[in-house]
Amino acid sequence: KNQVEQSPQSLIILEGKNCTLQCNYTVSPFSNLRWYKQDTGRGPVSLTIMTFSENTKSNGRYTATLDADTKQSSLHITASQLSDSASYICVVSEGGYQKVTFGIGTKLQVIP
Amino acid sequence: KAGVTQTPRYLIKTRGQQVTLSCSPISGHRSVSWYQQTPGQGLQFLFEYFSETQRNKGNFPGRFSGRQFSNSRSEMNVSTLELGDSALYLCASSLSPGLAGAGDTQYFGPGTRLTVL
Numbered sequence: 049k050n051q052v053e054q055s056p057q058s059l060i061i062l063e064g065k066n067c068t069l070q071c072n073y074t075v076s077p078f079s080n081l082r083w084y085k086q087d088t089g090r091g092p093v094s095l096t097i098m099t100f101s102e103n104t105k106s107n108g109r110y111t112a113t114l115d116a117d118t119k120q121s122s123l124h125i126t127a128s129q130l131s132d133s134a135s136y137i138c139v140v141s142e143g144g145y146q147k148v149t150f151g152i153g154t155k156l157q158v159i160p
Numbered sequence: 161k162a163g164v165t166q167t168p169r170y171l172i173k174t175r176g177q178q179v180t181l182s183c184s185p186i187s188g189h190r191s192v193s194w195y196q197q198t199p200g201q202g203l204q205f206l207f208e209y210f211s212e213t214q215r216n217k218g219n220f221p222g223r224f225s226g227r228q229f230s231n232s233r234s235e236m237n238v239s240t241l242e243l244g245d246s247a248l249y250l251c252a253s254s255l256s257p258g259l260a261g262a263g264d265t266q267y268f269g270p271g272t273r274l275t276v277l
Contacts, residue, residue, distance in 0.1 A: 091164070091250050091268025092203075137203065147216075152202035 050075040052140050054151035061158055065128055069154045071121040071138030079141040083112050083123045086135045086153070095123070095136075128158045162187065164253050164269035172275045178239040181272045185232050185253030192234040193266065194226055197248040206249075209234055210257035238274075246276045 052073045061067050073081070080099045084092035096105040096112040098121070105112045109126045125132055138151040165184045173179050185192050193216075194206040205218040209228035226236045232253075238245055252266040 089270070091252070091270050093268070094265045097265070139203075148205055150203040150205075 050140070050142065050147065050149045052138055052149045052151040054136075054138050054154050056154060057152070058155040059157070061128055061156070063128060063130055063158050063160050067125050067128060067156065069123045069125075069136050069138075069156070071123070071140075071151055073119050073121070073138070073140045073149070075119075075140040075142050075147075075149050077143035078116060078119075079143045081112075081114055081121050081141070082139045083110070083121075084137040084139060086137060088134070092137055125156075130158050130160065132156060133158045164251060164267050166249075166251050166269040166272050168272060169270065170273045170275075172277065173241050174277050175241055175243060177241050178237065179241060179274060181236045181238075181249055181251075181274075183234045183236070183251030183253075183269060185234070185251075186267055189253035189255055189267070190232050191254045191257045192228055192232065193252045193254075194234070194236050195250040195252065196220075197250055197271070198246075203250070206236070208257065215257050241276045243276050246274060248273050 055070045080097055082097045083095040085095050086092040095107050095110050098105050098114045100116050111124045114121045135153040135155050137153040139148055141148045167182045191210045193208040195203050196206055197203045206220055207214055207226050208216040212228045223239045228234045248271045250268050250271045252268045254266045
């Protein structure tokens with residue numbers, strides 16, 4: 049069964065600090081991996097999308113990495129801001145776009 | 161450009177009733193996908209429509225159904241509601257079909273919060 053596991057489940061960091069969220073998956077064959085940010089009470093917003101051949105993708109202070117060999121991805125947030133407080137969801141698509149598997153998400157809280 | 165809109169935003173129903181949720185995609189988007197989100201299960205894919213045809217379906221019982229109209233607007237229906245159907249139902253639209261379309265971003269609506277009593 050295809051799975052996407054995210055860690056940690058929740059995280060509290062001080063404003064201005066960096067953090068890294070992890071995503072491990074067993075989805076095969078792999079097509080692409082996306083990271084979404086979901087603010088409380090709102091729908092998810094796409095941050096990055098990476099295909100098999102891409103190792104790194106940046107979007108402002110967000111940098112996603114992908115190691116397709118170990119089936120691991122990470123989302124690094126630099127110089128965190130209070131507005132980064134949200135849930136971050138990792139989504140892996142199976143080849144042939146027939147299926148997607150979502151992680152449960154990591155809930156990040158940035159405190160002043 | 162207006163984003164994805166969903167109506168209603170909140171809904172309270174009792175067990176056994178049925179409910180219809182509506183989604184209007186971004187103008188020009190022809191693909192609409194529906195998701196259920198609960199704290200314990202996270203996001204789960206329900207189905208995807210493109211050009212009025214269901215292209216993909218998740219592992220949900222037949223009580224969950226949907227349709228798409230010629231203007232790309234979509235509705236989702238849940239019959240014989242159960243307590244476990246309480247969730248946030250999200251709709252997302254994109255230009256082309258296929259959840260794995262590289263480079264094609266899905267845009268989510270704010271969701272409909274359904275509570276079943």
